[in-house]
Structure formats: C-alpha cells, structure tokens
Amino acid sequence: MKKLMSGNEAIARGAYEAGVTIAAAYPGTPSTEILEHMVDYKDVIYSEWAPNEKVAAEVAIGGSIAGSRSLAAMKHVGVNVAADPIFTYAYLGVNGGFVLVSADDPSMHSSQNEQDNRYYAKFAKMAMIEPSDSQEAKDFLVEAYNISEQFDIPVLFRVTTRICHSKSIVELGERQEVGHKPYIKNINKYVATPANAKRLHVVVEERLKALEKFANTSALNKVEYNDTKIGILTASVSYQYAKEVFGDKASYLKLGFTYPLPMDLIREFASKVDTLYVIEELEPFMEEQIKAAGIKCIGKELIPNIYELNPDIVAKAMLNETTEVKSVDVEIAARPPVLCPGCPHRGFFYAISKKKNTVVAGDIGCYTLGAMPPLEGIDTCICMGAGISAAMGMAKSFEVSGRDTKVFGVVGDSTFFHSGITGAIDIVYNKGKMVPVVLDNRITGMTGHQENPGTGKTLMGEDAVEIDIVEVLKSIGYKKVAVVDPCDLKAMNAVIDESMVSTEPYAIVTKRPCILIKGLEPSKVKCQVKTDKCKKCKMCLKVGCPAVFFKDGASYIDKSMCVGCEVCMQVCKFDAIEKVGE
Amino acid sequence: MKETKNILLVGVGGQGIILVSKILTAGLVKAGYDVKMSEVHGMAQRGGSVSTQVRYGEKVYSPIIGRGQADILVSFEKMEAARWVEYLKPDGKVVVNNYEIPSLPIAIGKAEYPQGVIEALDKVFKTTAIDAGKAAIEVGNIRTQNIVLLGALVKALGLNEVDWVEIIKENLPQKMVDINVKAFQKGMEL
Structure with a gap:
C-alpha cells in the first residue's frame, strides 16, 4: 500500500514495522508528530510524553536494557538535555535495539539555535543514520534497529525539518514480530562504574572500527555513476537538492549511514571522479573527516554553513547559476507570530510590563512571544528551565552589585515540569530574592497541544494523576503561592505588587486554559468598542491583541477573532469597550 | 508530463491552507504523479505568515523550491502575495484572495497595510484576484474560503484529470462535503 506521509509519520510507521514496543519523547518542533503518530500503533507500542528529553531518553534506554526495541525522539536542543544518559549508554551497549531520533532545525524555523547534531554521533560514539525522504525515514529506521542489535550500539537517527515536515509517497511494509529479548542481569555490561567504563571504552572503539567496515558495504550507502566529471558526496535532504540541480549530469555517493563514515567507499568514489564535492547542510561534518583522511574534496568553500539549503542555493554555489527573480513594487508590513486573541499570557505580560524596575527572564513556549512589542514583557529567553534559574542568577548579581531591581522568572506548565522545578528548588534552597511565575495554561501550547503531567491525560489518551503545580511549589518551601486568573488585571497587579515586597519565598501561578484547547466551549461574549465613547487614546492597542x-482614527475589535477575555476592556480608561452577546 | 510543477500556497496561520494542501496532494497522488509537499509548523501557526509548497511530476526530488521557481502562487491573503511573489518564475501565475488580515504592526498603527497590491502584482505577473470571502458567503459558510481558492487553483493549473469532488468527499467529514463541493465549484467559476 502506498501513502503520502510526512517524515515524522514515516518514522512512527518505521518504528511499528521494526517491532518497537517502547517510545518516549518530549514535544519540540520539528519532532513532535513522531510520537503523535506513534499513538496510531498503541495496541503494540507503549508511548509516552516524558516530562523532558532526559527522562524520555532514559525511559527508552531502560526499555532497551529490559529487552524491548525502544525509541526516544526529540528536537535538536532536546538532545542537549538528554546527552548525559546517551553518552554513557553508548558505552554500555543495548539489549533490545535503541534509536535516538534527533530532529534538527536548519534555518531555525522554530528554534533558538541551529546546532548540527551529527556531531553527537561522533562525540558520543554512536552509529548514525540519515534518511533523505519519507520512504527512507521508514525503511532506514527498521535497518537502524538491526544495526543497533547487531553491533550492540545506540543509533542516532538524524533528521531535519525538511525531512520531518515534508510529505512524500511511502510504500508500507509489515511489522516484524521481533518479540522481546530476554533480560539477564549483567553487572559488567549495565553498571557504568569506572572499572567497567575503562574496559568498555576499549570495546566502544573496536565497535566503531567494525561499524566503519560495515558502512563500506551497507546498502544504506549508494553509489550512482553517471558523468564522472563531477562527483557529489551527500546525505539527508541535501541529496534531493543535488539531484534536483544535477540530475544525471553528475555521479553520486549518497550516504544513509553517516557515522562512522565509509572511508574506503569514499576513497574509491573519489578516485573515479574528476572532482569530489561534498554537499551537506550546516557544518562540514563529513568534509572535515574526509579531508582528515587525506581525500581531496570541495565543500564549504562553496556551500554555505548557515541556514538550510535548497536547490536554488546549491545551483548558485556550485554552478554560479542565478535564478531570475521578479519582485513587485509594494511595501509590505511584517507579520510576526503573536499571542492569540484571548491568550491567557497576555494579562500577565501586560501587567508586568507596567511595573517599573523589574526584569523578567523568559523561557521556551508561546509566552516567548510576550517579548514582542507592544508588550515587551520578557528580557531573556535561553532554553527550557532557564526562565527560572537564569532569573536566580540575575537576582543574585543584582544583589551583589547593589542594584535594586526585582527579578521575575517565567515558565509555562509543561516547562515547569521539564526543568523549571529544579530552578524553583534552587531559589528556596539558596535564598533567591526573586519570584518564579508559572504561566499555567493547562497544555503544552506552542508545539500544538500535547498533554503534560499537569493536564490529567496521557499521550495514549488515558486518565492520569494531575500533578498540582501549586502543591509542588508549597512542598518545596514557598510560603506563599498566589494563584490568579491572569486576565483579571486588578488581581494580577495585586499579586505582582505583593510578591515584590514579600520577604518570604513567594511564587505566582497564573491559571487560565489556552483558548485553543479542543473541546472548550467558544465564548459567546465578545468585546466591542463604543465608538461614541472612544477617545482614540490607543490604550487598548497596548495589549497587543x-x-x-x-x-x-478609531479603535475597533474584530468580532470574528475576539473571544471576550476582557483584557482590552480593563485597560480602557473611558469605559469605551463593552461586552456584547451575553 | 516530464517537468515538475511547483505550487506555493501562502497565507496567515488559521486560514485552512493545510487542509487545501492535503486535498490537493491527495488528488495529485490519485492522478498518478510523484508528489512532495513541505510545510512549516511551530512558531508560524500563531498568526504569522505561513507557506506550503507542493511539487508534482513524473519524479520529484527536492521537497522545497527556492526563489524564482514556482509556477503558481496562491495567496489566501492579499499582502502575503506580495511577500512571497519572489518565489514565482518570471512567467508564473498569481491567484490572490482579495482579503485583508492586518498583521499586529498594522493593527497597532506601527505600519500601514499596503495599497495597490493587486495592481502591482498584475503589472508583473498574470494575476487573478478573486473574492473568496464573498463566494464563500454566497455558498453559505465563510469558512469555505479555502476550498473556493482550491477551485481557483485547480482551474488555473488545468488539473482536470482528477475527480476533485471525490477527493473532497474522502477528506472531509460527511456533513461538510456538500457545502465544500459547492465552494469548490464556485472557485472553478471565478
């Protein structure tokens, strides 16, 4: 059967066909839909949203040790979070096959950096496989499990946004019923003491040598000989770009197995072509190794190492061909992403942006958009969890330097469970004079509404214990945990004011569900401007709705978009906004 | 057909572009083409500018195109057409919905909604401006604007070998089929 599938859907299908029984992930663009599609196979695959990527990786590692084919999926920066167990698991080796899917985001369509996670394979000494379309995403994943078990090694399955979110035609296969490997207690293999690790490091190096030999003959690496003037070594989606530009006017060494590199195969290919070009997105990962092996090639001299490639960029870089581009004579306004109408975060950011002498450390999620004008309610955004712990450092710095500025640290509900919780502990333990704020909108918002430990539901649709953020904070030692509806500006302001003068550990939890949560009754109440009362002061525009x-010359509210949150109504000093439709 | 055709669908998050690309690609696959489609999720869905690329032909390699390579640009919102027009081939076509969604900088008075977009497009490209909103209201539901635009796209590309009514039936809930078929046919007439 043939089906048009995204790369993420195909990875889930590949896991099904490979006989995977354990899958765990933390949502993150462009990886999120892998686990969302894993649920299609919930009869045979246990899958979960873990609180963070480290937990996801460890759950999958445990599954693998116990004998299941297991998978952990995350976006590129998530691998940073999961790196600790991954590096050591590469020493221990697997029982049931283990695959870590890393979804990188060249061009940072939805990310805070552009790191090239192929280096993790080399760094952690894992095997690496890279598909170039959805069919390969499915087929190569099945092969990844065979390799993982054959060579006793974790496999890094590295994809990018254009693999994850592009759809192409996939021929489906059957599930391999591989069953579970027996779990046998083996302290020498699974207990990473220094003594075992010393011995295992030797094994790891031998394993990589064996893998390199295997890579030279692996069916995942393919040679296509055409005209031999130009030889192109490429992998992942870059192969598609190269084919688009050169068609059959060049020869290709297309790698699917990209670490360890098949150096003999590359040497042979290089000897048969006049010039060897390496076309790879982002860093010169393959090029550096090939050059270090003494093989001549041209790579980043031509191909940019910043942003994603496309056929146009490849043609321009390699052939100096420019495409004719026509533009039109119109001045276009920017269209940045914004907090939705009725977004519960708006009330908090509006209130905090009006407080003098405050600094707000932000985090990763929809609320990062609170940094945008006109709200400008966030000073920093680094990674998940830093919303609280970087705020702690800022507060300590201000304390040491004698600066009288109140610091707030903002995370969401999902990011609180991800790694905000540890920062919240640090504040109480080390007497931080700052206020952690959890913007609880009852869902993981930015990635498209995934369940989390606070929502009372699991990925597989079962009811779960709803972990109470307020009780967690109290048990950590916050003497006051203020719970407030962020869209009630008066209450929101009062809580912020109280927190600023509190001498005891004080935390704020704003509670109001994301307006996009499915199943919530859409509000029939709308806000409307009373045109005769409007003084055209533009205060209502300051909420950034x-x-x-x-x-x-007057303010209006688009009824089709308004959900009646009343934030604009509360900022109007002339009572010129009213509620209608009650 | 030897040559790969490139379609670029653009608009604002929430306008139903993903559904249109789903129906479009389903039809193209059924017609026997090799098809690739690429879209960007995440940040873009919060009211930002969104784009989906669809490529079809005998054999398609790259899932995305660069500037100057689209055969047709279908813009669900007027200003977005001007933003993405550089992706068109010099002889490419534009189908533009004569519908304005002010972005936040415009709404808060920091920028102006551009005037004369359709005239400017028409000077350079073969441009069809349609009022999908009006057509959708005539059909009976403003939310079928996207399917009106699908109809206009199918007409502009002459993709008559596909039974689109059948594809719409397969991809929409039963109760939504009739109205969307009407919207599609309306789009074909515009």
Whole structure:
C-alpha cells in the first residue's frame, strides 16, 4: 500500500514495522508528530510524553536494557538535555535495539539555535543514520534497529525539518514480530562504574572500527555513476537538492549511514571522479573527516554553513547559476507570530510590563512571544528551565552589585515540569530574592497541544494523576503561592505588587486554559468598542491583541477573532469597550 | 508530463491552507504523479505568515523550491502575495484572495497595510484576484474560503484529470462535503 506521509509519520510507521514496543519523547518542533503518530500503533507500542528529553531518553534506554526495541525522539536542543544518559549508554551497549531520533532545525524555523547534531554521533560514539525522504525515514529506521542489535550500539537517527515536515509517497511494509529479548542481569555490561567504563571504552572503539567496515558495504550507502566529471558526496535532504540541480549530469555517493563514515567507499568514489564535492547542510561534518583522511574534496568553500539549503542555493554555489527573480513594487508590513486573541499570557505580560524596575527572564513556549512589542514583557529567553534559574542568577548579581531591581522568572506548565522545578528548588534552597511565575495554561501550547503531567491525560489518551503545580511549589518551601486568573488585571497587579515586597519565598501561578484547547466551549461574549465613547487614546492597542485594531482614527475589535477575555476592556480608561452577546 | 510543477500556497496561520494542501496532494497522488509537499509548523501557526509548497511530476526530488521557481502562487491573503511573489518564475501565475488580515504592526498603527497590491502584482505577473470571502458567503459558510481558492487553483493549473469532488468527499467529514463541493465549484467559476 502506498501513502503520502510526512517524515515524522514515516518514522512512527518505521518504528511499528521494526517491532518497537517502547517510545518516549518530549514535544519540540520539528519532532513532535513522531510520537503523535506513534499513538496510531498503541495496541503494540507503549508511548509516552516524558516530562523532558532526559527522562524520555532514559525511559527508552531502560526499555532497551529490559529487552524491548525502544525509541526516544526529540528536537535538536532536546538532545542537549538528554546527552548525559546517551553518552554513557553508548558505552554500555543495548539489549533490545535503541534509536535516538534527533530532529534538527536548519534555518531555525522554530528554534533558538541551529546546532548540527551529527556531531553527537561522533562525540558520543554512536552509529548514525540519515534518511533523505519519507520512504527512507521508514525503511532506514527498521535497518537502524538491526544495526543497533547487531553491533550492540545506540543509533542516532538524524533528521531535519525538511525531512520531518515534508510529505512524500511511502510504500508500507509489515511489522516484524521481533518479540522481546530476554533480560539477564549483567553487572559488567549495565553498571557504568569506572572499572567497567575503562574496559568498555576499549570495546566502544573496536565497535566503531567494525561499524566503519560495515558502512563500506551497507546498502544504506549508494553509489550512482553517471558523468564522472563531477562527483557529489551527500546525505539527508541535501541529496534531493543535488539531484534536483544535477540530475544525471553528475555521479553520486549518497550516504544513509553517516557515522562512522565509509572511508574506503569514499576513497574509491573519489578516485573515479574528476572532482569530489561534498554537499551537506550546516557544518562540514563529513568534509572535515574526509579531508582528515587525506581525500581531496570541495565543500564549504562553496556551500554555505548557515541556514538550510535548497536547490536554488546549491545551483548558485556550485554552478554560479542565478535564478531570475521578479519582485513587485509594494511595501509590505511584517507579520510576526503573536499571542492569540484571548491568550491567557497576555494579562500577565501586560501587567508586568507596567511595573517599573523589574526584569523578567523568559523561557521556551508561546509566552516567548510576550517579548514582542507592544508588550515587551520578557528580557531573556535561553532554553527550557532557564526562565527560572537564569532569573536566580540575575537576582543574585543584582544583589551583589547593589542594584535594586526585582527579578521575575517565567515558565509555562509543561516547562515547569521539564526543568523549571529544579530552578524553583534552587531559589528556596539558596535564598533567591526573586519570584518564579508559572504561566499555567493547562497544555503544552506552542508545539500544538500535547498533554503534560499537569493536564490529567496521557499521550495514549488515558486518565492520569494531575500533578498540582501549586502543591509542588508549597512542598518545596514557598510560603506563599498566589494563584490568579491572569486576565483579571486588578488581581494580577495585586499579586505582582505583593510578591515584590514579600520577604518570604513567594511564587505566582497564573491559571487560565489556552483558548485553543479542543473541546472548550467558544465564548459567546465578545468585546466591542463604543465608538461614541472612544477617545482614540490607543490604550487598548497596548495589549497587543490581534483582534484589536485602529483604523480611520478609531479603535475597533474584530468580532470574528475576539473571544471576550476582557483584557482590552480593563485597560480602557473611558469605559469605551463593552461586552456584547451575553 | 516530464517537468515538475511547483505550487506555493501562502497565507496567515488559521486560514485552512493545510487542509487545501492535503486535498490537493491527495488528488495529485490519485492522478498518478510523484508528489512532495513541505510545510512549516511551530512558531508560524500563531498568526504569522505561513507557506506550503507542493511539487508534482513524473519524479520529484527536492521537497522545497527556492526563489524564482514556482509556477503558481496562491495567496489566501492579499499582502502575503506580495511577500512571497519572489518565489514565482518570471512567467508564473498569481491567484490572490482579495482579503485583508492586518498583521499586529498594522493593527497597532506601527505600519500601514499596503495599497495597490493587486495592481502591482498584475503589472508583473498574470494575476487573478478573486473574492473568496464573498463566494464563500454566497455558498453559505465563510469558512469555505479555502476550498473556493482550491477551485481557483485547480482551474488555473488545468488539473482536470482528477475527480476533485471525490477527493473532497474522502477528506472531509460527511456533513461538510456538500457545502465544500459547492465552494469548490464556485472557485472553478471565478
């Protein structure tokens, strides 16, 4: 059967066909849909949203040790979080096959950096496989499990946004019923004491040598000889770009197994072509190793190492060909992503942005958009968890330097469970004079509504214990945990004011569900401007709501977008905004 | 057909572009083409500018195109057409919905919604401006604007070998089929 599938859907299908029984992930673009599609196979695969990527990796590692084919999936920066167990598991080796899917985001469509996670394979001494379309995403994943078990090694399955979120035609296969490997207690293999690790490091190096030999003959690496003037070594989606540009006017060494590199195969290919070019996205990962092996090639001299490639960029770089581009004579306004109309975060950011002498450390999620004008309610955004712990460092720095600025640290509900919780402990333990704020909108928002430990549901649709953020904070030692509806500006302001003068550990939890949560009854109440009362002061525009706009000298509210959150109504000093439709 | 055709669908998050690309690609696959489609999720869905690329032909390699390579640009929102027009081939076509969604900088008075977009597009490219909103209201549901635009796209590309009504039936819930078939046919007439 043939089906048009995204790369992520195909990875889930590949896991099914490979006989995987354990899958864990933390959502993150562009990886999220892998586990969302894993649920399609919930009769045979246990899958879960873990609180963070480290937990996801460890759950999959445990599954693998116990004998299941296991998978952990995450976005590129998630691998940083999961790196600790991964590096050691590469020493221990597997029982049931283990695959870590890393979804990188060249061009940072939805990410805070552009790291090239292929280096993790070399760094952690794992095997690496890279598909170039959805069919390969499925087929290569099945092969990844065979390799993992044959060579006793974790496999890094590295994909990028254009693999994950591109759809292409996939021929489906059957599930291999590989069953579970027996679990046999083996202290020498699974207990990473220094003594065992010393011995295992030798084994790891031998394993990599054996793998390199295997890579030279692996069916995942393919040679296509055409005209031999130009020889192109490439992998992943870059292969598709190269084929688009050169078609059958060049020869290709297309790698699917990319660590360890098949150096003999590369040497042979290089000897048969006039010039060897390496076309790879981002860093010169393959090129550096090939050059170090004494094989001449041209790579980053031509191909940019910043942002994703496309056929146009490859043609320009390699052939100096420029495409004719016509533009039109219109001045276009920017269209940045914004907090939705009715977003519960708006109330908090509006309130905090009006407080003098405050600094707000932010985190990763929809609320990062609180940094945008006109709200400008966030000073920093680094990674998940840093919303709280970087705020702690800022507060300590201000304390040491004698600066009288109040620091707030903002995370969401999902990011609180991800790694905000440890920062919250640090504040109480080390007497931080700052206020952690959990913007609890009852869902993991930015990645498209995944369940988390606070929502009372699991990925597989079962009811779960709803972990109470307020009780967690209290048990950590916060003497006051203020719970507030962020869209009630008066209450929100009062809580912020109280927190600023509190001498005891004080935390704020704002509670109001994301307006996009499925199944929530859409509000029939809308806000409307009373045009005769509007003084055109534009105060309502300061809340940065896409439904509120100024046209022809007056404010208006788009009824089709408004959900009646009343934040704009509360900032109007002239009572010129009313509720309608009750 | 030897040559690969490139379609670029653009608009604003929430306008139903993903559904259109789903129906479009399902039809193209059924017609026997090799098809690739690429979309960007995440940040873009929060009211930002969104784009989906669909490529079809005998054999398609790259899932994405660069500037100057689209055969047709279908813009669900007027200003977005001007933003993405550089992706068109010099002889490419534009189908633009004569519908304005002010972005936040415009709404808060920091920028102006551009005037004369359709005239400017028409000067350089073969441009069809349609009022999908009006057509959708005539059909009976403003939310079928996207399917009106699908109809206009199918007409512009002359993709008549596909039974689109059948594809719409397969991809939409039963109760939504009739109205969307009407919207599609309306789009074909515009």
